[in-house]
Amino acid sequence: MTISPNTSPLIRLDNVDLSIDGRDILRGISVRTDVRxxxxxxxxxxxxxxxARIMAGLQKPSGGTARIAGVDVARDRRGALGAVGILFQNSDHQIIFPTVGEELAFGMTQMGLSKRQVQERVAQTLGRFGKGAWLDVAVQHLSQGQRQLICLMAILAMNPKMIILDEPFAGLDIPTAMHLARVLDGAEAALVHITHDPRMIAEYDHVLWIEGGRIEMQGGAAEVAPAFEAAMRGLGARDDFTDLSG
Ligand SMILES: Nc1ncnc2c1ncn2[C@@H]1O[C@H](COP(=O)(O)OP(=O)(O)OP(=O)(O)O)[C@@H](O)[C@H]1O
Ligand SMILES: [Mg+2]
Known part of the structure; x- marks a missing residue:
């Protein structure tokens, strides 16, 4: 992994800690990488x-800093919107507006784009997916997969440098999941894919294994994925539940 000395790495986490009510949730997370x-x-x-929430600037760390493409995402909220998009497992936690058009417009309005620019980009994005007719459609009448597509379109419309995927394909049928995966693969943005399934990330350039809020191991998938899988199988073979994380 090479990082140019003159530019900020895409991901730079320096000693990130998070404690909530006196409990350590994350401890000493440091990552520097430029891979996509x-x-x-x-x-x-x-x-x-x-x-993921810390990397997207949605949660402020108790200690350390998270920079994405040079933006300190906890302190520069507007900059964070242009740097990182995040797609969650459950689109219901993400969608806040009644219509598709309003939902797509929201992030770009927050970024400071003019009303006209926002309207243009909303129309462009819907057109790109052949969903021009969805502009005034009520989100509540769409299916789970369709709502996930709206969240993805909202992120792509903002054109972030990086998209975090927090297991967004769970609960989607095979064609829908494949369709969204293909869209993401073709996007310009770098991807951070969060998963408990090592088979999903076999070709990833940089893999971070988190255990109990700390980094257990990081490196290429060829090294980290088999070590993770072996450890998980070892834990799964046990009969007691006392060692379950959390
Ligand atoms: N706001 C919060 N308040 C208290 N505890 C929290 C909070 N957010 C997360 N935690 C705790 O932090 C730990 C990590 O939670 P997190 O949701 O990040 O895990 P995860 O790796 O995403 O798990 P999963 O694979 O089940 O999605 C859990 O023990 C959780 O209960
Ligand atoms: Mg989770």
Whole structure:
């Protein structure tokens, strides 16, 4: 992995800590990478979603800093919107407006684009997906997969440098998941893919394994994925539940 000395790396996490009510959720997370395919592996409760929220600037760390493409995402909210988009597993936690057009417009309005620019980009984005007719459609009448597509369109319309995927394909049928994956693969943005399934990230350039809120291992998928899988199988073979994360 090479990082040019003159530019900020795409992801730069320096000693990120998060404590909530006196409990350590994340501890000493440091990552520097410029690769365009990053994976975060970890089992349930290890801290993946919390780390994703910190990288997107939605959660302020208790210590350390998170910079994405040079933007300190906790301090520069507007800059963070242009740097990072995040797609969650459950689109219901993401969508806040009644119509598709309003939902797509929101992020760009927050970024400071003019009303006219926002309207143009909303129309362009819907057109790109053949969904021009969705502009005034009520979000509540769409299916789960269709709502996930709206969240993805809202992110792509903002044109971020990086998109974080927090297990967004769980619950989608195979064609819908394949369709969204293809769109993401073709996007200009770098991808950070969060998952507990090492098979999803076999070709990733940089893999971060999180265990109990700390980095257990980071490196290429060829090295990290088999080590993670072996550890998970070892834990799964046990009969007691006392060692379950969290
Ligand atoms: N706001 C919060 N308040 C208290 N505890 C929290 C908060 N957010 C996360 N946690 C705790 O932090 C730990 C990590 O949670 P997180 O959601 O990041 O895990 P995860 O790796 O995404 O798990 P999963 O694979 O189940 O999605 C859990 O024990 C969770 O209960
Ligand atoms: Mg999670």
């Amino acid at each position: 395919r990053v994976a975060v592996l970890g089992r349930n409760g290890s801290g993946k979603t919390t780390l």
